[in-house]
Amino acid sequence: xxxxxxxxxxxxxxxxxxxxxxxxxxxxxxxxxxxxxxxxxxxxxxxxxxxxxxxxxxxxxxxxxxxxxxxxxxxxxxxxxxxxxxxxxxxxxxxxxxxxxxxxxxxxxxxxxxxxxxxxxxxxxxxxxxxxxxxxxxxxxxxxxxxxxxxxxxxxxxxxxxxxxxxxxxxxxxxxxxxxxxxxxxxxxxxxxxxxxxxxxxxxxxxxxxxxxxxxxxxxxxxxxxxxxxxxxxxxxxxxxxxxxxxxxxxxxxxxxxxxxxxxxxxxxxxxxxxxxxxxxxxxxxxxxxxxxxxxxxxxxxxxxxxxxxxxxxxxxxxxxxxxxxxxxxxxxxxxxxxxxxxxxxxxxxxxxxxxxxxxxxxxxxxxxxxxxxxxxxxxxxxxxxxxxxxxxxxxxxxxxxxxxxxxxxxxxxxxxxxxxxxxxxxxxxxxxxxxxxxxxxxxxxxxxxxxxxx
Amino acid sequence: xxxxxxxxxxxxxxxxxxxxxxxxxxxxxxxxxxxxxxxxxxxxxxxxxxxxxxxxxxxxxxxxxxxxxxxxxxxxxxxxxxxxxxxxxxxxxxxxxxxxxxxxxxxxxxxxxxxxxxxxxxxxxxxxxxxxxxxxxxxxxxxxxxxxxxxxxxxxxxxxxxxxxxxxxxxxxxxxxxxxxxxxxxxxxxxxxxxxxxxxxxxxxxxxxxxxxxxxxxxxxxxxxxxxxxxxxxxxxxxxxxxxxxxxxxxxxxxxxxxxxxxxxxxxxxxxxxxxxxxxxxxxxxxxxxxxxxxxxxxxxxxxxxxxxxxxxxxxxxxxxxxxxxxxxxxxxxxxxxxxxxxxxxxxxxxxxxxx
Numbered sequence: 092x093x094x095x096x097x098x099x100x101x102x103x104x105x106x107x108x109x110x111x112x113x114x115x116x117x118x119x120x121x122x123x124x125x126x127x128x129x130x131x132x133x134x135x136x137x138x139x140x141x142x143x144x145x146x147x148x149x150x151x152x153x154x155x156x157x158x159x160x161x162x163x164x165x166x167x168x169x170x171x172x173x174x175x176x177x178x179x180x181x182x183x184x185x186x187x188x189x190x191x192x193x194x195x196x197x198x199x200x201x202x203x204x205x206x207x208x209x210x211x212x213x214x215x216x217x218x219x220x221x222x223x224x225x226x227x228x229x230x231x232x233x234x235x236x237x238x239x240x241x242x243x244x245x246x247x248x249x250x251x252x253x254x255x256x257x258x259x260x261x262x263x264x265x266x267x268x269x270x271x272x273x274x275x276x277x278x279x280x281x282x283x284x285x286x287x288x289x290x291x292x293x294x295x296x297x298x299x300x301x302x303x304x305x306x307x308x309x310x311x312x313x314x315x316x317x318x319x320x321x322x323x324x325x326x327x328x329x330x331x332x333x334x335x336x337x338x339x340x341x342x343x344x345x346x347x348x349x350x351x352x353x354x355x356x357x358x359x360x361x362x363x364x365x366x367x368x369x370x371x372x373x374x375x376x377x378x379x380x381x382x383x384x385x386x387x388x389x390x391x392x393x394x395x396x397x398x399x400x401x402x403x404x405x406x407x408x409x410x411x412x413x414x415x416x417x418x419x420x421x422x423x424x425x426x427x428x429x430x431x432x433x434x435x436x437x438x439x440x441x442x443x444x445x446x447x448x449x450x451x452x453x454x455x456x457x458x459x460x461x462x463x464x465x466x467x468x469x470x471x472x473x474x475x476x477x478x479x480x481x482x483x484x485x486x487x488x489x490x491x492x493x494x495x496x497x498x499x500x501x502x503x504x505x506x507x508x509x510x511x512x513x514x515x516x517x518x519x520x521x522x523x524x525x526x527x528x529x530x531x532x533x534x535x536x537x538x539x540x541x542x543x544x545x546x
Numbered sequence: 547x548x549x550x551x552x553x554x555x556x557x558x559x560x561x562x563x564x565x566x567x568x569x570x571x572x573x574x575x576x577x578x579x580x581x582x583x584x585x586x587x588x589x590x591x592x593x594x595x596x597x598x599x600x601x602x603x604x605x606x607x608x609x610x611x612x613x614x615x616x617x618x619x620x621x622x623x624x625x626x627x628x629x630x631x632x633x634x635x636x637x638x639x640x641x642x643x644x645x646x647x648x649x650x651x652x653x654x655x656x657x658x659x660x661x662x663x664x665x666x667x668x669x670x671x672x673x674x675x676x677x678x679x680x681x682x683x684x685x686x687x688x689x690x691x692x693x694x695x696x697x698x699x700x701x702x703x704x705x706x707x708x709x710x711x712x713x714x715x716x717x718x719x720x721x722x723x724x725x726x727x728x729x730x731x732x733x734x735x736x737x738x739x740x741x742x743x744x745x746x747x748x749x750x751x752x753x754x755x756x757x758x759x760x761x762x763x764x765x766x767x768x769x770x771x772x773x774x775x776x777x778x779x780x781x782x783x784x785x786x787x788x789x790x791x792x793x794x795x796x797x798x799x800x801x802x803x804x805x806x807x808x809x810x811x812x813x814x815x816x817x818x819x820x821x822x823x824x825x826x827x828x829x830x831x832x833x834x835x836x837x838x839x840x841x842x843x844x845x846x847x848x849x850x851x852x853x854x855x856x857x858x859x860x861x862x863x864x865x866x867x868x869x870x871x872x873x874x875x876x877x878x879x880x881x882x883x884x885x886x887x888x889x890x891x892x893x894x895x896x897x898x899x900x901x902x
Contacts, residue, residue, distance in 0.1 A: 280888070280889065280891045281891050283577070283830070283891065284890065284891035284892070285743075286577060286578070286579065286742075287579055287580060287742035287743065296577075434888060434891070436883075436884050436887060436888035437884060438879060438880050438883050438884045440876070443778075445778065448778070450778040450779045451778065451779070452775075452776055452777065452778045452779075453770065453775045453776050454776075455766065455776065491777075491778065493774075493777035493778060493780040493782065494777075494780055494781075494782065494784075496778075496780050498778055510880045510884055511884070512884050512885055512888045515888070515889060517834075517835065517885060518880055518881075518884040518885050518888075
């Protein structure tokens, strides 16, 4: 490429056909509608947001609270409507805003439900608010014909490509670690469990297959975006996208997200590809001849893009500022595209300790947490602190009565003995019982109270 | 660009290697979860249910003759058959999934502590619906501990027809619940045997998860709660299982013994051939974990056998010994729930999710 063509390639304000963005909007809206409907159908609203009595909030977002009882369905119904609105391009900016706000609200309620893909959906729906994805083949152009447009600025689809590239490449970088490449873990554990599958089941027991999957997965994540960007390799690369995500869909319980990735990556396809889809959808009907002028405060947009890109590049890298083993300590682990990366299982026994009487009480976690919450908490240090603080709050000032005895509890300590097994290693002590967890800070600093990881 | 050009060839090669290796004679034999499920269904679960059913029938028959002729000798016979039924119940309660779960069998037959005041008021009222949810702690095998072992037990049966009819109704309910579950399991067995996946709803996952859950329930309900582990060290004798008859330590022993047998895939200590969790761990080259788990079970059982009194007596005279037992049982939770379960690649949560 010459310098000029390179400049054009990356020029955010180059004018191109709006078709890819329109197709993306339709697909994203449809998938979200399906995903939310599926979520409700499975009873997860009840299970994850109505039944629990305690929620693991995010640091700085502790004010985000669930709605009372069945009112919790309101944001989900709103999201269904908004997803339809996005798909049809109806009151598009409102739809996209409502979807983003509701979805992010739900995700902020409880980090035990954190998934990288939910974070991805939050980001994409945020971006969609600012993109002109309703300017063609939409309800809006029927209602407001003057907004119709045939072109957009290149950044308006480029930012979505960038976001997808971030997801894949950081997922790939995360896989460059000893366990993944040298021990083929956790894939060895996950694949052996599938021996019962027809035809491939026996093959999945083979050690070399776990290595092949690990290495291929790593290469796939690292390089697939570059192949998708290349005109020459795109069809071939897309075949791999489909293959890769179907395999993960088949082997692992990852719900709707293989489909999100399979369809989202269509945005890498050529303009003419998207034009053909739209032409087919419009059934050759004469397009609007109106072409709203393409003007934008370029300086503002450039700043916005720069800030967004910097955040997306820096946030996944923040883990390098922490000491100790990343998988063990999980400091800077979330929001970093570490997808299906480790197999961590823990068992946590919590104790209420009353310093006044020198007595202790073993806590039944199921009295306070749902099975999912307990499972997630047992291996994630920030959640361990949150739970300990919740327990202290629950017992502090309470009078416990056992038989004829009464114990006024004041300022109790909360201790925990936690064992964790990481990527198939024998379990080892994660949190020692001598630590009073309520005396430990809940912040983003390195957590000194965790037992060090022994290989 | 050479790499780009060669990439398709690399993939092609990889695919060919993958395909051709199917014929590789030196393949690893995969562990066969289906044979494990088959063993559990045919040799462990269904025989356990059948023997529980026959012990309940025996209890029912013995009770009916006792009811017709309430002598102290006949009471002893009923007590023995009740104990046998209770011990047999310990062999089925860890299979709380499939039809056992959906029918609410465990709660209807084994809820404790029993609300004796509720029983008395039911009898006084003369009419009661034992199937109603509010009566869940006034029915089941555990309620019979109160009937058969309270002080002057015999005099209540001879003096009050309402009283002896209530016990008869409790036994009849246990019997009908059991009969229904036996039939339902036979129908469910083929589904179970084929359900080898790793998803939370698969038969194998449920088996592993309920195994763990039963172990933890035994730890807490049968021992931890009475000895005061959840009450700042204050002993709670009113939470002792079958407190009147005083054979709760035997029940704990039976529970642990059965879980060890099931872990090894065996129906009895003599047979050592059944496919169980042990074989799966050995297949996964976790021999040392396997040895630890069996050694822990042995140590726990030996410790229980070392007690001469009832749980209530030991609580009064030997609380330290019970603490040691509790700690032994506690340390095994980590081997089972964390190490064993994570090597199986089974999801420990009971909920399905959207994945990662």
